[in-house]
């Protein structure tokens with residue numbers, strides 16, 4: 001589904017990703033762990049196509065297409081979803097308006113019929129309920145006045161409505177208390193299916209107790225330095241990144 | 247109002263004087279809002295695109311009266327909305343102004359709000375977007391007379407500039423002769439939030455749609471005080487048509 005090959009990327013002329021390679025198959029959940037500043041968020045932004053993150057080498061193929069040649073909205077329509085580490089506040093745009101516009105923009109790009117008002121509301125209500133976010137909060141401006149945990153739940157509501165093929169979740173677990181962590185994990189697990197994949201970026205092991213990954217990778221200094229099964233997360237928790245990177 | 251204004255006239259320093267000449271002479275209008283009553287005025291530059299239009303309106307609010315005025319402008323080559331508002335005891339004046347200026351358009355809102363009695367309040371919210379080499383201007387003077395104790399006056403101006411050649415001017419001015427007053431004003435000129443644009447695009451909105459959504463949200467701040475839902479929706483539809 002996703003093939004990242006020898007990816008190099010820089011910000012302001014500073015190399016951040018330095019030869020990163022990773023292959024994610026359909027139906028798989030991969031966890032990417034690494035210390036602060038390793039380049040985890042940079043990887044997620046490069047996959048989503050954020051301006052300012054310049055790819056200087058390597059390739060990314062998503063469902064057979066050159067992902068790096070696509071604009072951010074085209075990547076979204078193709079099925080890439082980025083759950084942001086720090087979700088953005090947008091005053092004056094309601095969550096419902098934002099989400100409905102996004103869903104229909106994706107459907108239009110894919111040549112599908114737009115969702116009717118009723119169909120959309122049904123999807124949004126179900127997602128909010130599943131994620132434990134009061135539906136009335138979706139009537140407020142995007143993420144405005146939301147707590148850290150509510151913002152993360154809201155990202156998962158968006159994911160549930162948009163039904164991406166590849167979810168890249170950047171520290172979706174940070175800032176969550178244990179109940180929220182459980183609810184959000186269930187949301188991620190519900191999305192697991194043979195034709196979807198998830199890239200879970202985290203630097204704590206605790207999320208992986210709830211969403212058990214098929215593969216765990218350690219990202220240090222802009223490249224994958226070690227890969228393994230779910231047990232690698234436990235080793236990391238015990239020994240830290242330093243011993244792994246050495 | 248007979249002689250044509252000149253550039254030396256402070257209230258006309260950003261105006262398109264050649265276009266103003268086409269709209270000359272201006273017929274002043276006057277409105278009195280009777281004590282304890284309420285009135286709303288919607289203003290738009292409805293004339294054909296490329297036209298020049300000047301409205302010059304004097305408004306007197308008697309004690310306890312409320313007057314709300316909303317300006318939604320974006321069609322005329324030159325559009326000027328000048329309001330001279332006098333507030334008596336306990337009156338309230340609400341102004342929401344939306345200026346959408348592109349190409350070589352020059353759009354301006356010019357207000358003088360005089361708090362002539364005690365306990366009057368005024369709130370002016372102006373939101374502009376300017377592209378091309380357009381100019382959007384807000385000149386807002388708040389005057390508080392000796393009798394204007396407990397005045398509460400607020401002015402908020404925010405502009406988005408879409409192109410390098412576009413200009414936004416804001417000049418709030420205070421002239422205060424009472425001592426117990428609250429006058430707040432703020433002015434900012436900026437661009438669309440890049441992080442918000444990326445967020446919208448990453449969810450599937452094409453860049454133009456993302457920009458339009460953020461611009462509309464920014465401008466509709468000025469219409470948020472329209473209490474009646476259907477009136478507000480109608481105003482927002484007008485705004486949308488200008489984008």
Ligand SMILES: Nc1ncnc2c1ncn2[C@@H]1O[C@H](COP(=O)(O)OP(=O)(O)O)[C@@H](O)[C@H]1O
Nearest residue numbers: 011012016034035036037038039040041042043
């Ligand atoms: N906008 C930026 N400008 C310059 N350097 C940046 C920017 N964003 C991130 N970096 C740098 O890139 C490196 C990787 O950051 P990031 O991808 O956020 O790491 P992680 O998510 O793994 O903590 C860090 O050294 C960080 O300081």
Ligand SMILES: [Mg+2]
Nearest residue numbers: 040041085171
């Ligand atoms: Mg990060």
